[in-house]
Structure formats: structure tokens, C-alpha cells
Amino acid sequence: MKNIIVTGGxxxxxxxxxxxILKENQNVRIxxxxxxxxxxxxxxxxxxxxxxxxxxxxxxxxDKEEIKRVMKVYDVDTIINFAAESHVDRSIEDPTEFINTxxxxxxxxxxxxxxxxxxxxxxxxxxxxxxxxxxxxxxxSLEKDEECFTEKTPLNPHSPYSASKASADMLVKAYYDTYKxxxxxxxxSNNYGPYQFPEKFIPLIMNNCLKHKSIPVYxxxxxxxxxxxxxxxxxxxxxxxxxxKLGEVYNIGGHNERTNIQIxxxxxxxxxxNMDNTINExxxxxxxxxxxxxxxxxINPEQITKELDWTxxxxxxxxxxxxxxxxxxxxxxxxxxxxxxxxxxxNKMYKM
Ligand code: NAD
Ligand code: TYD
Numbered sequence: 485m486k487n488i489i490v491t492g493g494x495x496x497x498x499x500x501x502x503x504x505i506l507k508e509n510q511n512v513r514i515x516x517x518x519x520x521x522x523x524x525x526x527x528x529x530x531x532x533x534x535x536x537x538x539x540x541x542x543x544x545x546x547d548k549e550e551i552k553r554v555m556k557v558y559d560v561d562t563i564i565n566f567a568a569e570s571h572v573d574r575s576i577e578d579p580t581e582f583i584n585t586x587x588x589x590x591x592x593x594x595x596x597x598x599x600x601x602x603x604x605x606x607x608x609x610x611x612x613x614x615x616x617x618x619x620x621x622x623x624x625s626l627e628k629d630e631e632c633f634t635e636k637t638p639l640n641p642h643s644p645y646s647a648s649k650a651s652a653d654m655l656v657k658a659y660y661d662t663y664k665x666x667x668x669x670x671x672x673s674n675n676y677g678p679y680q681f682p683e684k685f686i687p688l689i690m691n692n693c694l695k696h697k698s699i700p701v702y703x704x705x706x707x708x709x710x711x712x713x714x715x716x717x718x719x720x721x722x723x724x725x726x727x728x729k730l731g732e733v734y735n736i737g738g739h740n741e742r743t744n745i746q747i748x749x750x751x752x753x754x755x756x757x758n759m760d761n762t763i764n765e766x767x768x769x770x771x772x773x774x775x776x777x778x779x780x781x782x783i784n785p786e787q788i789t790k791e792l793d794w795t796x797x798x799x800x801x802x803x804x805x806x807x808x809x810x811x812x813x814x815x816x817x818x819x820x821x822x823x824x825x826x827x828x829x830x831n832k833m834y835k836m
Pocket of ligand 1: 491492493494495496497498517518519520521522523524525543544545546565566567568569570571585589617618619620649671672673674675676681
């Protein structure tokens with residue numbers, strides 16, 4: 485039995501990954517290490533409480549002693565670090581927590597694991613592995629007709645969020661280069677799917693449509709993101725866990741670039757045609773652009789496709805419909821979030 489710490493397992497991608505791996509592999513125990521910030525939600529893991537191969541530990545990844553304890557108690561041999569402050573807009577308001585969790589937290593995990601896994605000079609416990617879940621945003625922004633990001637693209641982050649993620653990536657690489665500590669880094673494009681916190685674009689559009697509230701589109705809506713269905717991201721990380729080469733970076737993306745305005749119209753039109761014909765494009769409101777707004781992200785996933793035989797299974801047209809339906813069927817989940825602190829955040833951010 486492998487004992488795997490998944491940090492940030494109560495967030496969007498982490499919770500999808502916990503479900504995915506428990507189903508995929510009967511031979512793993514998952515220890516979900518999550519501080520439960522505003523973005524962490526145990527409702528995302530409903531139904532797993534009784535699973536004997538799943539444990540939850542409410543722990544901050546910056547807390548060295550607690551990480552030590554958890555690693556010892558569960559004889560951990562793998563860490564997959566999803567935990568992060570993840571929202572660009574919040575990082576623009578105040579980068580402090582981004583530096584703490586995304587950089588210091590990663591360094592704490594690396595340091596504790598290195599000390600606990602070492603068995604000789606540059607030798608670590610059999611099967612030990614640390615995976616840093618990173619983002620394509622560390623590469624910066626592409627022009628419209630520029631080639632997509634490869635693993636060799638220089639890091640050039642622009643937001644405090646992406647700068648903190650890039651810093652963590654550099655530290656992870658330094659642990660490999662200096663100590664031969666067993667690591668892989670994954671850099672994925674924008675995810676969408678169930679359990680995404682509604683401060684992010686797609687669930688925000690859903691929530692506003694359902695309430696007939698205007699949909700804030702930054703700038704002229706022409707910024708481009710490369711969207712990947714979250715389960716495909718989970719599968720890619722699982723493949724990196726099984727067969728990813730130590731010291732490697734793997735870009736993960738779905739060849740699925742869309743402008744923001746295309747995404748908004750897609751969701752509005754689906755809801756208009758299938759649910760409520762009073763939801764229409766009049767809801768679209770162009771608002772002041774995000775500071776330093778990256779123009780375009782696009783991933784070249786050739787390396788993971790060749791080396792680990794990964795390709796995304798979900799076409800955007802199917803994934804977006806599945807996602808819309810999930811939010812429609814889980815309006816209580818959405819309400820439980822948007823009725824609390826989130827409302828204050830939204831009103832402040834969008835000056836309501
Ligand atoms: P999220 O904000 O939904 O979840 C983050 C989780 O981390 C929450 O459960 C939160 O409670 C937990 N957390 C935060 N600080 C913590 C701390 N100090 N100690 C322990 N737990 C803490 O984020 P997400 O969208 O699921 O992203 C997960 C990871 O994937 C992040 O590292 C992010 O940078 C990366 N990523 C996200 C996307 C995307 O589109 N969402 C794309 C590429 C990469
Ligand atoms: P987001 O989901 O915050 O992800 P990221 O900034 O990490 O890519 O935003 C996706 C895109 O949508 C991004 O170009 C910013 C834009 N956006 C809006 O136009 N309006 C909004 O209210 C939000 C949250 C995002």
C-alpha cells in the first residue's frame with residue numbers, strides 16, 4: 485500500500501484528484517492535508533468519510549512539526565502538492581498569503597520530506613516521490629500567433645500568483661539539482677469542471693446566470709485561456725506519479741484555446757436554449773481590465789503525450805455541458821459558498 489499525502493485535497497483540483505485516484509488504484513491510502521482556507525471545502529469530498537483508504541488532516545503546509553507528524557504517523561512515501569492560494573485577482577489585492585503558502589509551504593514540504601526519506605547520500609526511500617502541481621502561468625503570456633509553451637519556455641511570470649508558483653518550481657528544481665531529491669513538476673492550463681470555487685471564471689458565470697446578475701468580463705473579452713477538463717488533469721498527474729521521470733517538468737493542456745467572450749457566450753446560450761430563455765447576452769458587462777492581465781496561455785503537451793501516453797479524453801464541447809449540468813444539479817453546493825464570506829469578497833472586488 486502506498487501512503488500518499490495530497491495537499492489541498494479539499495480544493496477544486498485536489499478533491500477531484502482524491503476521488504480519481506481512490507477509484508483508479510485500490511492500493512493507495514490518501515492523506516488529505518488541507519488547512520481549509522476560504523477555498524477548502526469538505527463538502528467537495530462528501531461520501532469519502534467512510535472510506536478506510538482516505539484520511540483528512542486539517543494541517544497548514546507551512547507547519548513543519550505538523551507535517552513531520554503526519555508523515556511519520558502514516559509512513560508517507562509520496563507527496564502531491566496541490567495546496568496553494570490560487571486566485572490571480574486575490575494575489576493582486578494582497579500577495580502575502582501567496583508567498584507563505586505557495587513558496588514557504590512548498591519549501592516546508594520539501595525540507596521535511598527530504599529529511600524523512602533520505603537513506604544515504606543522494607539516496608531516498610524506495611518509491612519516494614514529490615510532485616509539485618504547478619501552472620502554465622509561470623511562463624507568462626503569449627502573443628496571438630506565438631508558439632505554445634513547451635517545458636523549455638523560460639519562466640516569465642507576471643502576477644504575484646504566478647510569481648509565487650514560479651518561485652516554488654525553482655525551489656523544487658533546486659532540491660533535485662542539489663540533493664537529487666525525487667521530484668516531478670507538472671504545469672497545467674486552466675481547468676474547469678465540478679467543485680470549482682465560484683470566484684473563478686466558469687463557475688462565476690454559472691452563478692451569475694442563475695441569479696440573472698450581470699457577468700463581468702475583463703477588458704474586451706479577447707484574452708485567451710487553454711481549457712482542460714479537470715478529470716483529464718487528474719489522469720495526467722496520476723501518470724506522472726506512476727511513470728514520470730525524476731527531475732522532469734510535464735506540461736499538461738488540451739489544445740483547447742478559447743477567448744473569454746466565447747466561454748461566456750457558450751454558457752449563456754446553453755442555458756438560454758435548455759433552461760431559461762430569459763438568460764441572454766444582455767447579461768454580459770465589460771468591466772475594467774485586470775491589472776497585468778496575461779493575454780494568452782497555450783500549452784504544448786507533446787512531451788507528456790510521447791513519454792507517458794497521455795492525451796485529454798474530454799472534448800471541450802462535452803466537458804462544458806457536463807460542467808454546466810453539474811452546477812445546475814448542485815445549486816445547494818454553490819449556495820452554501822456564495823452565501824457566506826464570498827458575497828463580501830464579490831461586492832468588494834466588483835464594487836457592487
Ligand atoms: P483551490 O484554491 O480550489 O484549492 C486550494 C486548496 O489548498 C484549498 O483546499 C485550500 O484550503 C488549500 N490550502 C491553501 N493554503 C493551504 C495551506 N497553507 N496549507 C494547506 N492547505 C492549504 O485551488 P485549485 O484550483 O484546486 O488548484 C490546485 C493547484 O493546482 C494549485 O497549486 C494551483 O496553482 C494549480 N493549478 C490550478 C489550475 C486551475 O485552473 N485551477 C491550473 C493549473 C494549476
Ligand atoms: P480565472 O478563472 O481567474 O483564471 P486565470 O486568471 O488564472 O486564468 O480567469 C480566467 C479568465 O477570465 C482570465 O482571462 C480573466 C477572465 N475573467 C473575467 O473576464 N471576469 C471575471 O470575473 C473573472 C474572475 C475572470
